Amino acid sequence: MSGIGSTGQRACLAVPGADERKLAKAAALDADEIVIDLEDAVAPAGKRAARAAVASWLSSGVRLRGRVAVRVNTPGTSWCHRDIEACVRLETVHSIVVPKVESAADLAFVGRLLDGLELEVGRERPVRVQALIETAAGLAGIAGIVAATPRLDSLVLGYADLAASIGRSVAAGPGAWVAIQDTVLVAGRRAGLAVVDGPHLGVAVDDTFLAGVRHAADAGFDGKWVIHPGQIDAVTAAFTPAPDRIEWAERVVTALSEGHGSGVGAIDVDGQMVDEAVAAVARRVLARADGGLR
Known part of the structure; x- marks a missing residue:
């Protein structure tokens, strides 16, 4: 990493992996990154089908404006290694987003698995890794996490799961997260990583959303996840210097x-x-x- 901490992730659109209509729509949008979600957005009974559908779609020759990341299932689940294997076989996939990273061991496992799979399939461009920090354990272990694998490009702060983990209301305003944001930002910057703010949980582009975007940009984040296409332009503008x-x-x-x-x-x-x-x-x-x- 350069130490500057930018990987071109201003607006990152999260898209459910099980929703073919939303995937097709996302292909034409101007997000810097499309994050295809195989984890929280897919019910347990639909994991295998969603993985296969995403693989088929990405192999179909679809042309995407932004980079492609896939949020795989959590290490230790019965789906994680299959998700990663599918991503390695898809040259379109630039990175995987590993959810609920709680220790260096989580990313070390992912790194070893990627090493072996890439050798097996003869992949030339290594799959990059992004770590979702969304539990109390992840915050406590962040110093080890940022040094766990040379594949790591970005940290992403996930508010919904983190709120549940520490017992905080998801409705808490930006000021309630400053200490946690600074913890993640400082750890990421020290390691030369990009640091991306998690999504606002509403879909409107209202004053609350815009205030959160401006707060994230002023705080030093490189970009922000969004969950609705209508939010892309506002986020891109906020993270693009005048x-x-x-x-x-x-x-x-x-x-x-x-x-x-x-x-x-x-x-x-x-x-x-x-x-x-x-x-x-x-x-x-x-x-x-x-x-x-x-």
């Missing part, structure tokens, strides 16, 4: 690079003394501006 901010970042990075070439560690840009700390902020702005690049 043109003047991009121009400032480009000037900072260029000026400091030239300064370093002349043996100067800090340099004046637009009346502001710029050093490596400011340049790190500028590089993050530029990484976020490139959020749609794949």
Whole structure:
């Protein structure tokens, strides 16, 4: 990882794996990432059928605008290894989202399984991994989780299951989650990972939704999951820097690079003394501006 923590995940649309109509609609949407859900969105009796349907759909030559991730079932369930095997066989799948990650051992298991399956099928591009942090145990073990596998690209904060795990109301406002958000953000940034905010549980693009999106962007998240196509544009806009901010970042990075070439560690840009700390902020702005690049 670059340490900047951006993987082009501004708006990530979660789509039920068992709903063919929603999958077909998602293919034409401008989300940076489509997250096909084989876990919570699929009833136990329908797991096998949903997996087969998703595999068939992704193998059919469908053209998608965004990257494809698949939320597999939790490690230790009877479906997880079959889900992962199906994903490895699908070149369209860029990453798997592992739910309820609670320890480094969970991701170590996933990494070993991916290693063997990729060798078996001769896959050239490794499957990347995203970890859903959505339990108290996951929060407690996050220092080990972020170092568990070199395949790990992103942490995703899952509010619904986390609320149940710690006994907090799902209706709690953004302020109730600040400490937890900072825990995940700091751990992710220290490991050079992207950190993505979990979805707002309503489908409307109302003041509550927009306030949550702005809070996540201001807090430092790289993007946010959404559960309704109508929310994509607002999230993409919130996590895309304004043109003047991009121009400032480009000037900072260029000026400091030239300064370093002349043996100067800090340099004046637009009346502001710029050093490596400011340049790190500028590089993050530029990484976020490139959020749609794949």
